[in-house]
Amino acid sequence: MAKKQKAYFGLSYIVSLILTIIPITDFIFGIIKRIQDGCIIAAILRLLLGWNIIWILDIVFMILKKDIFCLLNC
Numbered sequence: 001m002a003k004k005q006k007a008y009f010g011l012s013y014i015v016s017l018i019l020t021i022i023p024i025t026d027f028i029f030g031i032i033k034r035i036q037d038g039c040i041i042a043a044i045l046r047l048l049l050g051w052n053i054i055w056i057l058d059i060v061f062m063i064l065k066k067d068i069f070c071l072l073n074c
Contacts, residue, residue, distance in 0.1 A: 006067045008033060013066055020062045027051040030058060030068055039074030046071065 007016030008029050019025045027046075034043035046054060049071075057069035 007062070008068075009036075016066075017062050020058050020068065023051055023055050026055050026058050026068075030054070033068065034070075034074075037074065039070075039072060042070065042072045042074060 007013055008019055011019075019029060031043045031046050034040075034046060054069060054071075061067060061069045
């Protein structure tokens with residue numbers, strides 16, 4: 001299992017926050033990040049559940065915890 005990184009791909013917090021605010025990048029990067037973390041089920045759930053609520057949760061979690069919302073702890 002890969003080591004989990006805060007934010008997106010080891011980028012700085014500010015860059016990751018900006019990428020999270022943009023819906024399409026959050027959707028795509030969120031799926032890629034969960035695959036890299038070794039949690040394929042969480043990536044599939046992100047893909048199936050869409051981006052509306054998850055996008056808002058990602059913004060909140062990025063501000064508070066400096067990481068995106070995790071549906072499952074893998």
